[in-house]
Amino acid sequence: MAASTETHCPYCALQCAMALTPDEHRLQVTGRDFPTNRGGLCRKGWSSAELLTSAHRLTAPLLRGDDGELHPVGWDEALDAAADAIRRTRASYGADAVGVFGSGGLTNEKAYQLGKFARVGVGTSRIDYNGRFCMSSAAAASRRSLGTDRGLPFPVADLDDAQTVMLLGSNVADTMPPFVQHLAGARARGGLVVVDPRRSATAALTADGSGLHVQPAPGTDLALLLGLCHVIVNEGLVDTGFVESRTTGYEALVRSLTTWWPQRVAGITGVPAETIRTTAHRLAGGGAYVLTGRGVEQHVNGTDTATAAINLALLLGLPGRAGSGYGTLTGQGNGQGGREHGQKCDQLPGYRSITDPAARAHVAGVWGVPEESLPGPGLPAVEMLRSLGRPDGVRCLLVHGSNPAVSAPDAGAVTDALRRLDFLVVADFVLSETAAEADLVLPVPQWAEEEGTMTTLEGRVVRRRRAAAVPDGARDELWILAELARRLDAPTTFDAAAERVFDELARASAGGPADYSGIGYALLESGDGVHWPCPAGSVGTPRLFLEDFGHPDGRARLVPVTPAGDAGPGALTLVTGRLLEHYQSGAQTRLVPELDRAQPEARLELHPATADRLGLVDGQWARVASGTGTARARVLLTDGVRPDTAFLPFHFPGAQRANLVTRDATDPVSGMPEFKTTAVRVTPEEEVPTV
Numbered sequence: 180m181a182a183s184t185e186t187h188c189p190y191c192a193l194q195c196a197m198a199l200t201p202d203e204h205r206l207q208v209t210g211r212d213f214p215t216n217r218g219g220l221c222r223k224g225w226s227s228a229e230l231l232t233s234a235h236r237l238t239a240p241l242l243r244g245d246d247g248e249l250h251p252v253g254w255d256e257a258l259d260a261a262a263d264a265i266r267r268t269r270a271s272y273g274a275d276a277v278g279v280f281g282s283g284g285l286t287n288e289k290a291y292q293l294g295k296f297a298r299v300g301v302g303t304s305r306i307d308y309n310g311r312f313c314m315s316s317a318a319a320a321s322r323r324s325l326g327t328d329r330g331l332p333f334p335v336a337d338l339d340d341a342q343t344v345m346l347l348g349s350n351v352a353d354t355m356p357p358f359v360q361h362l363a364g365a366r367a368r369g370g371l372v373v374v375d376p377r378r379s380a381t382a383a384l385t386a387d388g389s390g391l392h393v394q395p396a397p398g399t400d401l402a403l404l405l406g407l408c409h410v411i412v413n414e415g416l417v418d419t420g421f422v423e424s425r426t427t428g429y430e431a432l433v434r435s436l437t438t439w440w441p442q443r444v445a446g447i448t449g450v451p452a453e454t455i456r457t458t459a460h461r462l463a464g465g466g467a468y469v470l471t472g473r474g475v476e477q478h479v480n481g482t483d484t485a486t487a488a489i490n491l492a493l494l495l496g497l498p499g500r501a502g503s504g505y506g507t508l509t510g511q512g513n514g515q516g517g518r519e520h521g522q523k524c525d526q527l528p529g530y531r532s533i534t535d536p537a538a539r540a541h542v543a544g545v546w547g548v549p550e551e552s553l554p555g556p557g558l559p560a561v562e563m564l565r566s567l568g569r570p571d572g573v574r575c576l577l578v579h580g581s582n583p584a585v586s587a588p589d590a591g592a593v594t595d596a597l598r599r600l601d602f603l604v605v606a607d608f609v610l611s612e613t614a615a616e617a618d619l620v621l622p623v624p625q626w627a628e629e630e631g632t633m634t635t636l637e638g639r640v641v642r643r644r645r646a647a648a649v650p651d652g653a654r655d656e657l658w659i660l661a662e663l664a665r666r667l668d669a670p671t672t673f674d675a676a677a678e679r680v681f682d683e684l685a686r687a688s689a690g691g692p693a694d695y696s697g698i699g700y701a702l703l704e705s706g707d708g709v710h711w712p713c714p715a716g717s718v719g720t721p722r723l724f725l726e727d728f729g730h731p732d733g734r735a736r737l738v739p740v741t742p743a744g745d746a747g748p749g750a751l752t753l754v755t756g757r758l759l760e761h762y763q764s765g766a767q768t769r770l771v772p773e774l775d776r777a778q779p780e781a782r783l784e785l786h787p788a789t790a791d792r793l794g795l796v797d798g799q800w801a802r803v804a805s806g807t808g809t810a811r812a813r814v815l816l817t818d819g820v821r822p823d824t825a826f827l828p829f830h831f832p833g834a835q836r837a838n839l840v841t842r843d844a845t846d847p848v849s850g851m852p853e854f855k856t857t858a859v860r861v862t863p864e865e866e867v868p869t870v
């Protein structure tokens with residue numbers, strides 16, 4: 180048998196380990212033993228190699244001609260066209276009229292190089308990425324409260340021994356199926372608590388004495404968490420020794436909680452006061468973990484809600500100790516590393532601030548450019564997308580690893596904005612809905628055809644290895660950036676070899692919060708990867724905060740937070756999220772026949788009583804309308820969703836885009852959009868929508 184290559188799944192942050200073995204015309208996927216997946220894979224992982232040989236792959240650069248159509252061109256012509264557009268835009272409107280949109284799906288090397296390319300190759304401040312849609316509120320809360328943001332500050336396998344695991348707005352049974360094995364211990368002890376307005380596949384795991392499904396009205400989690408904290412403070416459950424020795428801000432926090440008694444919280448959330456008390460006591464029983472997902476983070480108050488979850492954990496003394504903790508479940512394959520190496524509009528590599536003079540000097544030194552030549556902070560993703568084609572906005576945009584025409588809030592307006600651009604460049608391996616709008620499409624390799632590293636949801640840096648040749652016509656993304664930088668007469672060099680880019684990244688990160696300087700490909704050759712921070716000479720840090728939190732005084736901050744108002748739920752609230760079979764905008768998984776057959780169209784989950792009231796029956800097409808726009812979806816009746824709530828996945832294109840309905844309001848601290856709650860009207864649709 181041909182030799183197999185050890186790598187990791189292309190999709191989510193669990194980064195399940197797999198081996199790829201050549202078998203006639205394709206690669207055979209097998210699961211490998213690794214701490215996050217222990218050999219298991221989900222349906223997306225098992226079928227991941229199918230896209231490598233798909234007829235839908237792009238095989239040549241595509242340039243839009245005078246006839247308005249995309250035509251294949253050679254690489255020189257393509258790169259010249261991109262460089263000309265950047266140069267023209269820069270000359271006419273200044274460097275900030277060129278924008279770069281990156282991704283938490285890119286390897287660390289590509290994420291790093293994209294940030295360097297924007298700041299040095301182009302000289303623009305306008306770089307941000309799709310992690311703004313995904314991670315930014317939990318990241319902002321962790322930095323504010325704990326001083327450092329690493330999604331899980333402990334290895335996933337620590338959860339195996341938990342007494343209690345509370346999942347807030349996370350549906351791991353669909354979004355990270357092999358993760359469920361780490362919940363077996365808590366379930367056996369009756370300690371899985373799932374907070375979700377729907378009986379999701381994960382909420383269903385609490386049945387038969389395995390735990391508790393808490394079903395609040397959407398968008399009321401902050402009030403729920405304040406109620407839990409109130410009980411903890413008023414019923415003697417605070418770990419006072421921990422609070423005194425390891426935190427600051429206790430008195431102010433207690434004052435902020437006084438009016439959040441369980442009866443009042445029950446009125447806001449719909450969760451019975453008794454359930455709030457039982458849950459608080461259960462969490463105080465020892466061995467507890469509090470974990471957040473997108474369900475509580477993707478809100479206009481997502482940073483405050485994540486902060487309240489951290490307050491709850493700190494009052495109980497959970498973080499910074501073996502056997503208990505707080506964490507957020509990072510989503511994209513490299514959602515963790517993607518936020519550490521300088522794709523964020525306000526950050527430089529190593530998770531450093533772009534406004535910190537010492538950080539600027541260090542990174543400029545590694546790049547060999549004067550510190551004053553580095554731009555300052557740019558615009559967070561939603562603001563940048565809003566600025567496209569506007570005066571003083573971005574007029575030429577490069578997109579690497581995202582499909583915002585489907586996945587951004589108010590996607591209808593985003594599609595219009597993409598059309599206002601002078602020039603749109605999209606690097607992808609398929610013609611995504613965003614690529615279809617481009618002036619130039621650059622075909623890149625897929626995961627199994629490239630070298631690099633990814634950082635898992637537990638801050639573990641692992642190797643992605645090439646198992647197949649780069650197909651004819653595609654070019655490595657690091658090479659593309661190097662070639663563009665050369666054509667733009669960049670004042671420094673851009674390496675195209677992944678390992679050398681990693682070594683440079685490691686030097687750029689030295690001394691920063693996400694320090695990779697002790698990591699190299701040789702160290703990652705065997706074993707299960709290395710957790711950052713890993714300064715030169717160290718062996719990495721599986722568990723953070725055991726002695727100190729990330730703030731200069733070593734203490735965690737208890738930060739008082741309260742909801743803007745206690746307005747109850749509206750008549751019908753739409754929440755959006757994921758199905759097991761599809762990944763994100765669906766650009767990849769809709770092209771895998773097995774996954775497409777399983778979930779071919781958008782289904783709107785509605786409670787039978789709600790459907791009855793609205794005159795809708797199962798299987799019928801419906802219009803889902805908000806102040807932003809209207810989407811079409813087929814009704815799916817289920818008593819698992821609250822009667823005041825409807826659920827729609829966001830994986831589908833065209834008229835079925837959930838994001839035609841979501842608005843572009845953002846969290847004031849993190850800039851993360853409100854994806855989860857939208858007031859909607861649902862009415863029957865007479866026509867079957869075309870995609």
Ligand SMILES: Nc1nc2c(c(=O)[nH]1)N[C@H]1C(S)=C(S)[C@@H](COP(=O)(O)OP(=O)(O)OC[C@H]3O[C@@H](n4cnc5c(=O)[nH]c(N)nc54)[C@H](O)[C@@H]3O)O[C@H]1N2
Nearest residue numbers: 348349350354397398472473474510511756757759762763
């Ligand atoms: N199959 C699949 N897996 C994926 C992905 C994918 O697209 N498909 N994407 C990956 C990525 S990038 C991410 S970020 C993760 C996301 O992983 P999750 O956070 O698990 O995914 P979501 O489905 O967005 O949201 C989780 C749950 O939040 C609930 N929810 C919605 N609104 C609220 C609310 O107001 N309060 C509460 N408490 N819950 C609410 C929804 O009903 C849903 O069940 O998944 C990763 N894994």
Ligand SMILES: Nc1nc2c(c(=O)[nH]1)N[C@H]1C(S)=C(S)[C@@H](COP(=O)(O)OP(=O)(O)OC[C@H]3O[C@@H](n4cnc5c(=O)[nH]c(N)nc54)[C@H](O)[C@@H]3O)O[C@H]1N2
Nearest residue numbers: 309312313579580581582586606611755763764766829854
């Ligand atoms: N309504 C609603 N909207 C949401 C969410 C929600 O819960 N509800 N969740 C949000 C979240 S958490 C996220 S993370 C975003 C994600 O949404 P997107 O940013 O759109 O992510 P993907 O659909 O994964 O798009 C990735 C694109 O890049 C391509 N690609 C993959 N790997 C590479 C690579 O290495 N290089 C290049 N150049 N291209 C590559 C893929 O083919 C695909 O076309 O969606 C957000 N949108």
Ligand code: SF4
Nearest residue numbers: 188190191195221224
């Ligand atoms: S859980 Fe995530 S990493 Fe694992 S196989 Fe599925 S998509 Fe891939």
Ligand SMILES: [Mo]
Nearest residue numbers: 312313510511
């Ligand atoms: Mo995400």
